[in-house]
Amino acid sequence: MDEYIKYINIPVNKILIDHYATIGLDEKMTMLLIRLMSYSNDGLTEVTFDDIIDGSTFTREELSKLIQHLIANQFIGINNKVVSGKHVESYDFNPLYKKLENIITNKATHTYTKNDVSDLFQYIEKLYGRTLGPSEYERMTAWLRDDGYSVDQIKEGVDIAYKNDITSLSYVEKILNSIKKESNNEPVIPFKNWLKGDI
Incomplete structure (x- = not known):
């Protein structure tokens, strides 16, 4: 089992990891984004605070402030859509991807x-x-x-x-x-x- 665990790799945006400080993120905000993107990649239509907090050191108050900061500083957006007659909010990472794209295109x-x-x-x-x-x-x-x-x-x-x-x-x-x-x-x-x- 330990050999299996050793070689498990989770896809992570390398440009984000390499340049998070450059675009104004700290380690907590970066880890939060990685968790949010992971849930999105898994196909979850709605992610709750409990989902994000589970297995992390985030508190509800801290999590709320961090997400507000990410939205206010245009790292993520919020999408509203109707799923099975229910209004569901999901995170939009296009603002983040745009910032990362600028890092690449403006290099040197x-x-x-x-x-x-x-x-x-x-x-x-x-x-x-x-x-x-x-x-x-x-x-x-x-x-x-x-x-x-x-x-x-x-x-x-x-x-x-x-x-x-x-x-x-x-x-x-x-x-x-x-x-x-x-x-x-x-x-x-x-x-x-x-x-x-x-x-």
Whole structure:
């Protein structure tokens, strides 16, 4: 039995696993999406909170907040349809797939050199007044290498965040996503600084 279990593989969207942080997801949201997509692939027409919670560490309150967040930030949608005379809601993953598609199509749209990278890191370290950590280096390198942002775009995002007294790279990433949408003439949700009480 242990050999059988060892070689069981569950299909998982590799692009989602490789780039979940890039599109603004954390590990819990990613695991929730994987569970939801798994139920959808199994052909379930309706998935209850009990289904999702079973075998997980999610609480009902946490699950409700996470799903609301995924909907509000356009990672998933809700479809309503009638099955056997009953109204049934199902999850629509097309918004997520669109974000993942953008990751692929926008890869390496800008070229950069080692000097560009060095200049970017020095610029940010001088601005922040501290040395960047290894994870911060890797994340910004991924913005250049995988997401196709230019050095100037990243500097612009860092500057906007810094003017709001924020040095969080997650915040910078949201700004970069807004910049990308503007350059692609996509609708942009007004960017708000929740930490400063914007509503």
